[in-house]
Amino acid sequence: MPQTDVLIIGSGLAALSAAYYLKNKQVTVLTKSSWVESNSMLAQGGIAAAIGPNDSWQSHYQDTIEAGCFHNQENNVALLVQEGSREILDWVERGMTFDVDENGRLLLSKEGAHHHNRIVHAGGDATGREITQFLYKKVCEKAHIVEDEMAVDLLVDHNQCIGVVTKNKEGKLTTYTADYTIIASGGCGAVYGHTSNTHVITGDGIAMAYRAGAKLSDMEFIQFHPTMLYQNGKCIGLISEAVRGEGAVLKNQLGERFMKEIHELGDLAPRDIVSRAIFDEMKNGNSVYLDITKISQFENRFPTITKMCLDNGINLEKGWIPVAPGMHFLMGGIQTNEHGETNVPHLLAVGEAACTGVHGANRLASNSLLEGLVFGKRVAEFLSTKLTSSYSSYLKESLDQYRGVCNVELPTKEQIQDIMTNYVGILRTQSELEYAVKWFESYQKRNFWDFNVKDFTIEQIERLNMVTIGWIISMSALKRTESRGGHFRKDYPAQNNDFWKQRQVICCKDDIHVGV
Structure with missing residues (x-):
């Protein structure tokens, strides 16, 4: 030991x-x-x-x-x-x-x-x-x-x-x-x-x-980073905010710089604002790009990003990199x-x-x-x-009692990711969050909670942890009836002074009430 x-x-x-x-x-x-x-x-x-x-x-x-x-x-x-x-x-x-x-x-x-x-x-x-x-x-x-x-x-x-x-x-x-x-x-x-x-x-x-x-x-x-490399409907890797800091700008396929009308800092607005703006553009059928043509010696300043783009078939000579938001930070x-x-x-x-x-x-x-x-x-x-x-x-406990493998019903990682992306994403509503909470709670009530986590395989433990985290995020988002920072509710779009600095707290897995 x-x-x-x-x-x-x-x-x-x-x-x-x-x-x-x-x-x-x-x-x-x-x-x-x-x-x-x-x-x-x-x-x-x-x-x-x-x-x-x-x-x-x-x-x-x-x-x-x-x-x-x-x-x-x-x-x-x-x-x-x-x-x-x-x-x-x-x-x-x-x-x-x-x-x-x-x-x-x-x-x-x-x-x-x-x-x-x-x-x-x-x-x-x-x-x-x-x-x-x-x-x-x-x-x-x-x-x-x-x-x-x-x-x-x-x-x-x-x-x-x-x-x-x-x-x-x-x-x-x-x-x-x-x-x-x-x-x-x-x-x-x-x-x-x-x-x-x-x-x-x-x-x-x-x-x-x-x-x-x-x-x-x-x-x-949840912070969604505005600019991830986006190819064939998938986010592949991060395009650092430093690229915009060096002069890159966001445009749609028509060449329109949409951030100038949204925030005084334009393309360098806070990440939640930029992410929602890109999300809205894409929801309206537009594609979004980072125009890097104003950055001199881009390949030398951003070698990691350059390699990632080239590896994924992006022609940097054109100066436009396709981007979309992705989950970045908790x-x-x-x-x-x-x-x-x-x-x-x-x-x-x-x-x-x-x-x-x-x-x-x-x-x-x-x-x-x-x-x-x-x-x-x-x-x-x-x-x-x-x-x-x-x-x-x-x-006091002996590891000998944790040698078995449990055959229990758990959602796949892909199912969990789909729920979180579609119902607990950049823009949230009460009905969508309630659906996510009920979906996760349907698994919380199943018999795998009766087992010791040590009985599961590593892959099962990862999925169990993802179910746990998914439920906590969904429940916390449901209880915060305002929009603030990385949490945006379409049904409560304004900040609520009653929630200022109040924190949603969950204490243990048996406590399904989110207190403030």
């Missing part, structure tokens, strides 16, 4: 940041597949940091609050933008190579809803990959990293998290005990059919925490405080799996990698002050 001081579930930037900063602790990092399969590795745009000569943390703070539709936790936003600037400069001192100009100064670009050029990037459009790889090399020197083991259930004894049970592809179960467990497994993009997320992001960490009694909040706020998650603590003692969360409130109802572009770095460090510094001791003596 492996034991460790701190167990981290996930291998993206938030997980690696926490692992790097943990001092005087034995650290084990568990990841569901390979460490390279994370959303952090796919992040293109960059990291937002107010380090420019005319910029300030106050401006970054205001942009974050406004993009979040004033649903943010202001104290945590202040921590994010103030500590974030210092964090970026510290990583430069440690040897992280960001893109610079001919004078050796950091190149700062602009993205949607930012009022200043403050986006630091690396490798052109491969910032997530570059900094994740850099941190991974650092973490390998101090932490034990276990790949290809899926965390399937948290161990809770005396109302306290004491570790996790994992399962590998061969079905072998392993129990890890730890003084503290950190969920850093990312969001839940794979519950939607069109997503920028890697396919392994099925909401596992959030669903596990939910089963263990952790509070989830703001799950109705603003909600496991409710935490500024130290990453949840309501379950000794269980913490960080990154997209956590809800610190920094993103409000709609995340500001390039604040996600920043959150992973800043709050990963905060969680680590908090735990570094804690004493450690073994909880293995409290473990």
Whole structure:
């Protein structure tokens, strides 16, 4: 039975940041597949940091609050933008190579809803990959990293998290005990059919925490990225917002720039507004394109995007890239405080799996990698002050009872994705949300809830987690009778001041009431 001081579930930037900063602790990092399969590795745009000569943390703070539709936790936003600037400069001192100009100064670009050029990037459009790889090399020197083991259930004894049970592809179960467990497994993009997320992001960490009694909040706020490469009715990959920041504009097949009439920031409006505008264009029978003709040396500035387009037969000489919105980021998650603590003692969360409130109802572009770095460090510094001791003596259950495989009726991943895309998507209505809730609840009432999750295969566990997350998002969206940020109700199109800063909270799988 492996034991460790701190167990981290996930291998993206938030997980690696926490692992790097943990001092005087034995650290084990568990990841569901390979460490390279994370959303952090796919992040293109960059990291937002107010380090420019005319910029300030106050401006970054205001942009974050406004993009979040004033649903943010202001104290945590202040921590994010103030500590974030210092964090970026510290990583430069440690040897992280960001893109610079001919004078050796950091190149700062602009993205949607930012009022200043403050986006630091690396490798052109491969910032997530570059900094994740850099941190991974650092973490390998101090932490034990276990790949290809899926965390399937948290161990809770005396109302306290004491570790996790994992399962590998061969079905072998392993129990890890730890003084503290950190969920850093990312969001839940794979519950939607069109997503920028890697396919392994099925909401596992959030669903596990939910089963263990952790509070989830703001799950109705889903950010749809406006510009994913769109070919043959499918979203293939992300076209970074930085492309629009460098001068690309959105047009329909008639060459009409529709964003100019919708928002004062035009093509650089907040993501929820741009996504809905593109969705409306497509609903009206139009095709939507990114016109990149004004960007000089596009191939050098965006090598990853260039390769993706060429691999999918897009002729970049014409300068028009077909795009459509896709699920990109979950603003909600496991409710935490500024130290990453949840309501379950000794269980913490960080990154997209956590809800610190920094993103409000709609995340500001390039604040996600920043959150992973800043709050990963905060969680680590908090735990570094804690004493450690073994909880293995409290473990009463035997894994021998979890060797079976259950033949139960679960929907396919494709069925779940269809429900979420068609009924809990960019535009929502009460009738559609009620249909989705009833559909998911029809599975919740079936007999697989009577089994232990450890009895399922990995593929079954993923689908069980997707059913859980799909129901929570649908129910949360149904209960919020207003439109705010990433949650837009056609039947309640205006913001409701009665809902300002109120959070939808779900506590455990047996609680089908969403309280405020």
